[in-house]
Amino acid sequence: SNQGSHGFTEKERSESERLKADVSLQAFLLKRMTAQNSSVTEFILAGLTDQTGLRMPLFFLFLAFYMVTMVGNLGLISLIGLNPHLHTPMYFFLFNLSLIDSCYSSTIIPKMLVSFISKNNTISHSGCMTQLFFFCFFVVSESFILSAMAYDRYVAICNPLMYTVTMSPQVCLLLLLGVYVMGFSGGMAHTGNILNLTFCADNLVNHFMCDILPLLELSCNSTFTNELVVFIVVAFDIGVPIVSIFISYALILSSILRMHSTEGRSKAFSTCSSHIIVVCLFFGSGAFAYLKPPSILPLDQGKVSSVFYTIVVPMLNPLIYSLRNKDVQVALRKTLVGRGTWLCEDDDDVPFSPLALFLMQALLLRRMAAKNSSVTEFILAGLTDQTGLRMPLFFLFLAFYMVTMVGNLGLISLIWLNPHLHTPMYFFLFNLSLIDSCYSSTIIPKMLVSFISKKNTISYSGCMTQLFFFCFFVFSESFILSAMAYDRYVAICNPLMYTVTMSPQVYVLLLLGVYVMGFSGGMAHTGNILNLTFCADNLVNHFMCDILPLLELSCNSTFTNELVVFIVVAFGIGVPIVSIFISYALILSSILRMHSTEGRSKAFSTCSSHIIVVCLFFGSGAFAYLKPPSILPLDQGKVSFLFYTIVVPMLNPLIYSLRNKDVQVALRKTLVLLLRRMTTKNSSVTEFILAGLTDQSGFLMPLFFLFLGFYLITVLGNLGLITLIGLNSHLHTPMYFFLFNLSLIDSCYSSTISPKMLMSFISNKNIISHSGCMTQLFFFCFFVISESFILSAMAYDRYVAICHPLMYMITMSPKVCLLLLLGVYLMGFAGAMAHTISMARLTFCADNLVNHYMCDILPLLERSCTSTYVNELVVFIFVSFDIGVPIVTIFISYALILSSILRMHSTEGRSKAFSTCSSHMIVVCLFFGSGAFMYLQPPSILSLDQGKVSSLFYTIVVPMLNPLIYSLRNKDVKVALRKTLGKRIFF
Structure with missing residues (x-):
């Protein structure tokens, strides 16, 4: 038997030996991780209860919990960001605790809420592992940030004189970095551990989320090793923070007991009380959920106890810090009442615009580190000071930017639309193009503005933001190029193991590593520059905020900063270069061993595009940064930076298009077949039948x-308002500039829907061609998204007018208004293209009856005879962004406006401020409220047939009401109307 098992032929033995030499242990582990022996591709989550009568009450209960959690934590984040006296280490960590809690809740509750209203609560294997990773990441991060906060309290109480030195911005940033590194390590350890299991027939997870213990119970192989790993990792990730917290508070207690002043003791205890309560709640509830014996509380009942740990604790944390912390209470009162707030009273600050959370962290570090800096903005010297060259350069770099965006976004679309390009190599190329388009957008728009503006200034926070994104995308590009080199190495040196080695899990992890390294590099450089002090000189001798020109402006020693730059760059650029060099050395060695000339040629051709891109990127970067000043000074060297920062991102898609056969073939196929796909040549449907509003013939003519009356009122009202604004010069202000465009959008929006709808009432058969349907869908999405963003631009305009009236004409200059409007239409175009292309790729079969009076997304998705998962994902992502961002912007703008109005002492001033906002608020409530009612109601409450009637308000009535609201409630418009009518009657 043993002899027979080894009875290989000579050919088989040599093949086996070659595979043993080539395949590493890592490949076998990855094979285990892909669960080749597992029959489970998805899990069923048992949920919190199987009693159907409790589902809707629990849905609303946990929805309320989630809303309180998000409002509380994001409110605390905003409060810390808006109040300079909270920009201390203690509140820096509290800021991140709230950030972790909001993300922690968002990992669990949304899926839990879905389970209450869906019949089958399933989650894919990859989705389950993703939830598990983020759950572990945030739990471990929270435990370590609580220990960092304990250490902060220890230093504050036991070493108060050394507090600002010990808890410097560098230390805070390093502690925070350690927190997230430990969270990431813990999440990876637990997820990798569970991925190693094999799951068989049983896929029912007895929990409301993917947690470690319920998943271990489902495994059909031994879990001894996995349980040992869980024990070791948990012992470290929870044990170390607990011990450090215990030691910190032991030392704090010892220090307090030595105090002679009762007031001092009381103050010391009060500064720790909120943190102690949070620590007890977090670790106490976690211990009760996980450490209780099964005999005391079985897993079924234990699910209820874990609710407190996973849902209630993140909700309580901001409440505890709000109710028990005097500083937070004072800040809350100041923000609501307005004494000394950062936003609406500091005339030197640029008017507020919402920043990303990590940029707000950077701002906190700036406040902690640069208190003595006299610089609030920088002047960018630009590319040239010769005025005669500005307009030619403007159009030249505008052309560069357009080519870059079209090339990279075109390559992204090409890879997405062609299934044969859905391989690891093109997955990385997709992300390289995404990085290049974002990289260019970080630099060129500001550069273009410098050519047409008289004074090219950038705020301090704006400069740091640009620097962060510049570093983030540079590091991300260097690491993604190294990942692409590794991909080529595997493809050429281990072709038989390529699909196993470069599995989806592997390349997703590589991509995650790329962006983590990019984020780390960006944060390191930005934090490093934030630590500098800038004095009188604020002229940056560059066309962007880069590291070296900013270091030259510092009025304190930059030795430490230069050392940090050297270390970070040596790692962030050196590691990718070395890995690329090693990969290509191994590739070259493998190619030279090939006997076939055709094989060598093919191997070289698959690498040629990547090699050119690598040489361009690293070569131009080395020339830009490593040349001695004696060869090319910084003034002349700015020109050399252009190639590195602007030309390279433009050339990358051209290189991959011109030198890559797969891309050329895909391009030809796409150009030939895209129109066919959009006209359904591959589909049995060439036209759709619109069901219309009603099938009762007696109602058609009424x-x-x-x-028809509604449409005439809409068009006449909106065009009348457009004409009124155009004819009256006193209405030529930013507010009416946006109102002009709102009316233009509304008239076009109605014209997209109403004419076709009117035809349906008088025609026997209401048909629309496939291309006509896609056209209507495109313009419908374009105008809806444009309207949502123009309403947010109008809210921002009202914020500036009320909170910064003296700065209104400067802040809302024609250039700013034009840029905002450009952004509105770009967002509308991008969203409409995404929805239309996503819909055009579907196949429609025999059933072509669209149960609506127009071509809308949801009714069309129902008609598809192919999977709509990707489309639904695209709809969710774009709607979340295109509607969510304007809503958040409007909410923040009106929160700040309300804060400013409440500080006014004059009743007349308050009344005037409210009156200027009332029309806009009504329009916002009508637009978003009716849209939410139409799309967000559950099908059980309102069927699609009934929903058609409700959608009339959103699509037809709202555009008709908007000009009426602005005419009847706006004094300026009424005065202009009387003047215009008076002139017409006179003549």
């Missing part, structure tokens, strides 16, 4: 005249 409805025709009713909606």
